[in-house]
Amino acid sequence: MTFIFAHRGSAGTHPENTMEAFLAAEMDGADGIELDVQLTADGEIVVIHDLTVDRTTNGSGFVNELTFNELSKLKANFHSLHFFKKSCRIPSLREVFEWLEGNHLLCNIELKNAVNPYRGMEEMVIELVHEFCLEKRVIISSFNHKSLVLSREIEPAITTAPLYNEVLYKPWDYAASLGACGIHPKLKSISDREIMDTMACGIAVRPYTVNKEKDMKRLFALNCSGLITDYPGKAYRLREQYQ
Template sequence: MTFILAHRGSAGTHPENTMESFIAAEKAGADGIELDVQLTADHEIVVIHDLTVDRTTNGSGYVHEFTFKELSKLKANYHSTHFFKKKCRIPALREVFTWLCSNSLLCNIELKNAVTRYRGMEKMVIDLIRDYGLEKRVILSSFNRQSLVHCLEINPDIQTALLYNEAFCRPWEYAGTLGASGLHPKLKCITDKDILASMEYGVAVRPYTVNKEKDMKRLFSINCSAIITDYPGRAYRLREQIQY
């Protein structure tokens, strides 16, 4: 069965990377959530995608320039009040983990360290995963190859996945050189043939961002490991129709 991972939560219907979006994803039938993490000025691990707060909040500036208390005062759905008027906050990763302890969802954490390197973030995230006992339910992904290798140096048992947005040959072999157990390609950057070859090689494939029904159907039909989608409810209903 193809798993459904909700991209930044149910980002197509709720403000991305907020608790409201993650809770909505669970209610929609997702098997897991995908989220992004960065570090604040006071070294709190926070859940936000962009390097700045400008696009998603009523603030301005780089995430790493704020303390967590300062970030918490921002309205995380400031630019999406047209479909979600309740004020949402930027959550700390520990808040998400506390909630995950009440369910059985998987969690794909993207380390946003390809541009801003956030020294020490890998260990901080892995230590928090261990503290909450979520080692078997978390996948760490990044565009930063060195970061993935470092994660495995810290904990060889952690699941890692290579993010990429340009097509290349035999991606499963490259994943193997990094010790990564998964591939997270941009949807257009991988063929069905390479998806099947990767899975046969023992490497999970979870393309992003799969929002069109025709793409969902195609990936469900080949039993792709998982899809990452903004619309987990749509994907869940379609998967149910196909299965039954």
């Protein structure tokens, strides 16, 4: 079965990386959520994609220069979805983990440390994973592949997957060189043959960001390991045709 991961929650219908988006993903039948984490000025692991708050909130400034208290006061739906009337906010990773205790969803955590290295982020995230006993339900991904190697050194039981957006030669070999159990390629960067060959080598393939119906059907037909989408509800309905 192809697992459906809701990209930043149900980001196509709700403000991205908010509890509202994650709750909607659960209601829509997603198997897991994908979210992004950074560190605040006071060392809190916060769930937000951009380096700044400008695009997705009514505030401005760099995430790592604001405290969690300051971030919590921002409205997280200002620019992303004007039609969404309920005021949402930026959650902490701890808050998301507390919610995960009440369901069985998987959680793909993208470490946003390819530009800003956020020293110590890997240890902090994994420590929180341990606290909530989520080792079997968490996947750590990043465009910073050195960070994934470090994550595996800290906790070998953690599943990791490199994110990438260009064509890789033998992606299964590259994933193995990192100690990763999966790959998260941009959809256009991987062929059907490469998906099949990678899975045959025991490496999971979860392309992003899969929003078009024809692309979802392509991956369901291949029985691809997973897909990451802004529209988990649409994916769930289409998947039923292939089960």
